[in-house]
Amino acid sequence: MTFQTLDDLDDGQRVLVRLDLNSPVEDGTVQDNRRFDRHAETISELVDRGFEVAVLAHQGRPGRDDFVSLAQHADILADHIGHDVDFVDETYGPQAIHDIADLDGGDVLVLENTRMCDDELPEEDPEVKSQTEFVQTLKGEFDAYINDAYSAAHRSHASLVGFPLVMDAYAGRVMETEYEANTAIAEKEFDGQVTMVVGGTKATDVIDVMTHLDETVDDFLLGGIAGELFLRAAGYPVGYDIDDANLYDEQWEQNSEKIESMLEDHRDQITLAVDLAYEDDGDRAEQAVDDIEEKSVSYLDVGSETVMEYSPIIRDSEAVFVKGALGMFEDERFSVGTAGVLEAIADTDCFSVIGGGDTSRAIEMYGMEENEFGHVSIAGGAYIRALTGAELVGVEALQR
Template sequence: MFQTIDDLESGQRLLVRVDINAPVEDGVVQDNRRFARHAETLRELLDEGHAVALLAHQGRPGRDTFVSLEGHADILADHLEREVGFVADTYGEDALAAIDDLESGELLVLENARMCDDELPEEDPEVKAETEFVRTLAPEFDAYVNDAYSAAHRSHASLVGFPLVMDAYAGRVMETEYTANSAIQEREFDGTVTMALGGTKAEDLIPVIERVDDTVDRFCLGGIVGELFLRAAGRDVGYDVEGTEFFDHQWNDHRETIERILEEYDDRLHLATDLAYEGDDGERAEVDVESLEKETSYLDVGSDTAEAYADLVRESEAVFVKGALGVFEDERFADGTVTVLEAIAETDCFSVVGGGDTSRAIELYGLGEDDFGHVSIAGGAYVRALTGESLVAVEVLEDAN
């Protein structure tokens, strides 16, 4: 197990890595759940008298979301209700000067780590530890804290290089996410375990079914992955129509696997019996899968399916959720996702709801995080934890202990 911030002596100069990668609208960064979560870790560190410099990333080069972290500093300041500094540099002279000026209880946000050439290529931690990025920043600090669980599957310099050259610790988000998301591999449940799988990245979710089959008793499918399995079952659905490009490439890449899983896990897979779409009048309309023809985009599981999935949840001792069952951002097509989440919230079961988008539905529709065992802000790292795959940034933290 890794060291946590409980093991830190107070009053140190800390380099802290968080994941506040967020939506960007018209060039403006939007607040999301990740800011609030990481603010809890940062508040605790600042109250302990640490001087904190923050490393984070935003977007990828070439994309509209690849912007400066100056706006992120403002959002963090709102959450922390204290001044947050920003420097438009990551490890150059300006950054080093700003770090040198840091006082106890102060927070400084360094510029987007992905603007550094050393950051992005996926390379072994030993290679990242030798980069100029890591070798320049590390001597400026007493310790490194990784709180970026949602990026822990990435072998980038800011995530895996520093623990090899300095004392390294896990922040609160890293600690709680790792513990909760690893539960499916480490805990034993006496009753039925149900998993709801949805969202748009079927290629990430298809392997989950086989990897957790010793723990999970039944799978409730929706979203893109649900339509692809319906297509394998002979329903006229799961095809791209004009304006979409979700289905066909994933079907072509994974058809054999989908068909094999459908055959092998048939009695444990629960597929939608009805689907929802936008009717001619702009309102939600539903159709039974027995009689549908793929002429439009289906944007949610139907009401009968949602209730059937909710009933399965209520019978379960544990429920894991990855991905939304529909386009919940549009209230017309939130029924599937929200009905299942409400069933989890009202049931005394162990539950983990994972994925940034799905966790956002909890807040959007007035549900309380306290009604769930754990609400994860991770996406790719959550999937890897479910399947028992290693997380390279967690491994280097453990090795640093």
């Protein structure tokens, strides 16, 4: 590892900690989620070690309904760490500076939404961000900066890349564990079979991941919208839009040559669905892809036979990585693919990383435990970038 961690930091200092607490907001109410639980481990450790802690985080984007204050986030974080958490409705104004100066060992203070500061956005070079008023004002108030926001590490925002250039900088526990797990597929050596379950809605992401990892992964198991587009490339009459959803045709136009080339060059590494599921009079119905003459329904999941084919491959693997869901698992009728492969992974003694946006939610929804997997990532975009070998600017700043 090429950055400093909390193990390198002396106890009892005043630290500025960047978390990623960005959460769904429903009717103005911030929803609790896995991110609070993960970051609570870092904050609890800092509290126990007598640090004076000020927290930076963002929520939403300007102009969107979820662009709200972090006041509710402070309360939710307090519940997770079982410790008082204060809040100030400024990020680096006079009241914020006053409250930071009043911190004692074990205190936690959440500063206001970083994206309410003009200096936070847009994305600019770290050198530019390090010279903003936001960074220059806060840097002298702390002994060290800690970045725990791996899931936002692909963003070149002031709170993520500016501070490491002007302060002693360290990785928090979430940053440390996410980095290790999500780079394992490229950096770790496995003696046995490496399998990747690839789904989701974005074909470009799938292609980029598969292209980057084609020499590392032995078998790609496909599903979701991307999987249906690969079936189209294989000659099946699926992967077309049949309504106004515009999920397939535009992506096909943009990616068809790459998909066809990938299928031609790596057919022995790519396992496609053998059946697909759809809604029929409110129930789940399944159809073998060989029996499809024309696409007339929306396919919402891979079928049961596909899960039966994928599961033995998973159980024979030394390492399994998941990127994206195989179907619309939020609807229990169409959870068979996603939940089925997750259950196969949970039953297998293998190194596993589960990621890809909301996919990890299926673990809790369908009665599985996180400890049945090697690592359950809370990162979306950063996870994809790690899988494609792209640099994460927030990690690079820590390494510098």
